[in-house]
Amino acid sequence: MNGVEFGIVIALFLFVTGVGFVAARWRRAGSLHHLDEWGLGGRSFGTWVTWFLVGGDLYTAYTFVAVPALVFGAGALGFFAVPYTIVAYPIVFLAAARLWSVAHRQGYVTAADFVRGRHGSNALGVAVAVTGIVATMPYIALQMVGIQAVIEAIGITNNHWPLIIAFVVLAAYTYSSGLRAPALIAFVKDTLIYIVVIVAVIYIPYKLGGYDKIFNAAAKALPAKPSKGALTLHDTQYLAYSTLAFGSALALFLYPHAVTGVLAAKSRDTVKRNMSLLPAYSLMLGFLALLGYMAIAAGVKPANGTNGKPDSNTIVPVLFDNQFPSWFAGIAFGAIAIGALVPAAIMSIAAANTFTRDIYKPYLRPTASPREEAQVSKIVSLVVKFGALLVILFINVQFALDFQLIGGIIIIQILPAVVFGLYTRWFHRWALLIGWVAGIAVSFWMLWYVPNPATNHKHFGGAQWALSHIGINTKSAIWIGIPTVIINILLAAILTPLLAKLPRGVDQTDESDYHAEAGDPAVGAMPLSPGQETVTA
């Protein structure tokens, strides 16, 4: 074990723990016993806080660890993360502003709240809520993979205690401070990450003899790897690359934690400005991806994981360990570990809000007061984190990895209800629900036929479906979410006129809601959402 690295990681961890608890007092408007306060940080975050919060939320420790690992193992294909995060923001730019407006006018906390109110359907709201929670759970578990990779690189193997302690502490300050904790810690996280990345992309190539040598080493090594990668894509990878990037971008802002970040902004203007500024993170991600090639050039061997086998997710920590002096490697490891805590906190808050607002309240306790809602959410955020911890400790990491691939494919199935719902009421609520069922069912049917040779899994081994299944003579594959969301949309469109005789739900929203801005009548008073009177009284 490296004592210097360990000491610095512990010091940084203690520092952010303090920040996490102090955050409860930060910009505090009223009582935390309300979801607008605990779960959305008072809906008060300006441009800077939102930028750090959403960035800290979407660019997770798992991303930092897994994207370079994918580039290390598969070459050009792993670079899909760059077009993915380039196109995501232009795609959601307009829709996110409408979602912010209607959510503030109507007091919605989650995407499922909006769907229930817009389409007048509890069932559709629950479908969206369950999809969000199921897609988020493995994502939280994967944040632990990021922390575990750091722990292993420091040289602590076969010991789960550091991970357990980290999550208990995280759970404690999330419980007490709500969304304010990750929002404040995100400043620390991203400052550290930016410093580490900037130093890494200058210092490591300098030590290895320049980018020329790095790419040459990668060009030689990649074809010999099991995935037979290269510096550019094979013709047969075009479809996989495009659909993975485009589909992931469509899915990104449908995740509950992304919606939480958007709705916590203080104004519609803040949301739109952020959508134009957030891609700055992609630059960092692009350079991070290149660390995969630097690891090849530096001859990095992955460290052993908890299962005793080499774990390719350790290549970035091992690279830092080999190349940096101990004190800076310690800072880098601290950055990755904190980078796991921020999204894990936001994801668990978002999943908890979704459960409380869209399952607990409509079905279990319709009379729940805002105080009770906040209390249920706080407890569920604990349950969610411990559930994720149990998956990592007692099932295995591969389960979480496989499941996370599925996450993007199932979350994209709520796109018609949420995104189309922001623009039109044309679709019938039952048509949308049937489309959702069909999209999920076909996705699972297709996933069943995806093997993973690396892990010897015959089924659910990846998210790319070979076109040869439908008799096309090619090695091309497609990201499953794209064809299945098209089936979902077509079915909803075909069934809408056929179901015209069935009653439509009541639309709670008004057309003007979708254009509302902070300061408008009924929005200016918004932190006092309906029912808040009971709290302040």
Add this chain to the structure above:
Amino acid sequence: MSEHPKHSSSGHHDPIPHPAQSGSRGRINFRPVNLLLLIPLIGTLPPMFYNKTAPSIGGMPFFYWYQLLWIPISVTLTYLVYRTTRGER
């Protein structure tokens, strides 16, 4: 104490006129400048445009610097749309 949002489905009972309603009510405001948002998709999603190693810059193959270059382009375009449509609903 109402447990449900008090806004009715129509919103007509609201005595205060919303500024957003004047002229924009009941339709989607689409400005042609929004089409700029499509350009990053066209530039980055079809890999056949950029799937080659030459020319490289500073040792970095075309495939990589081309895609990284789209980050500032995308930021510029999206920011342009933001500035142009700022204050509009």
